[in-house]
Amino acid sequence: MPPVPAPALTVLTTTDSAESAERLARSAVEARLAACAQVSGPITSVYHWNDAIETGQEWQVSFKTTEERYEELEAQLTAAHPYETPEIIALPVVRGSAGYLAWLTAETSAR
């Protein structure tokens, strides 16, 4: 029987520049709302906006955090993000190495 799914999450957002992505990554890690964050890009985004199809260059940020910290991370991202309605979604981590998950939990615990 696999262990109970670790209460960890991968939280994703996208933004319109590498600088903005690194700012969002750094402020979340500094506030211990994520143990780490990874910026990848540029990616090409295709999306609906006001009934037209738009294509744009974006950078993705992937935060590793716990379910306990999710709402604070969402609030910080919403406040700091340059978009009005940014993508902020969380995918569940159902398995993980014990050492890494312990580190993740420790790094996102209040000090």
Added chain:
Amino acid sequence: MPPVPAPALTVLTTTDSAESAERLARSAVEARLAACAQVSGPITSVYHWNDAIETGQEWQVSFKTTEERYEELEAQLTAAHPYETPEIIALPVVRGSAGYLAWLTAETSAR
């Protein structure tokens, strides 16, 4: 108590060119089978094929959609994809900002 996991999905596929990836992204968004799609690459793929290990350059497409639209998206991707058996997998979105998930649901609703 966190809200009931939003019925949203991140659907992933990979393909062999940026053009093919953007075509798959655009046609899904045009048909409102995804609210948005992100193309990243080139990535290096390592995989089994006919008992040998192959390495190739690919581009990944990540679609944001709802569980309700999944089967139609899978059918369209299967029909439009250059591969015979493409990777088409869905990861669950268990949390997300209310504004974004509402936008995602609206953009994938039939008009």
Added chain:
Amino acid sequence: MPPVPAPALTVLTTTDSAESAERLARSAVEARLAACAQVSGPITSVYHWNDAIETGQEWQVSFKTTEERYEELEAQLTAAHPYETPEIIALPVVRGSAGYLAWLTAETSAR
């Protein structure tokens, strides 16, 4: 009613070079602990380490495997990884094309 979530996983790790990433990808696929693996990068990682915020360049490896093979894959990654406590996390695949999931299961079955 969607089919029972396929027992498949996307397993993620990051490492400090493209060569290391490809070695981890190839050895997992060779051992049939993953049907395929995708290397993307460089990405910028921001993380806590010894109470400081570090930024570094990394490469991400995304393995497609089954729940059944997860523990063996985690063990191999832990042993082969250059880091002491590498990120090794698994996200659940809840939907997928039948053909692809059948291929994935076949390629990770012992021979």
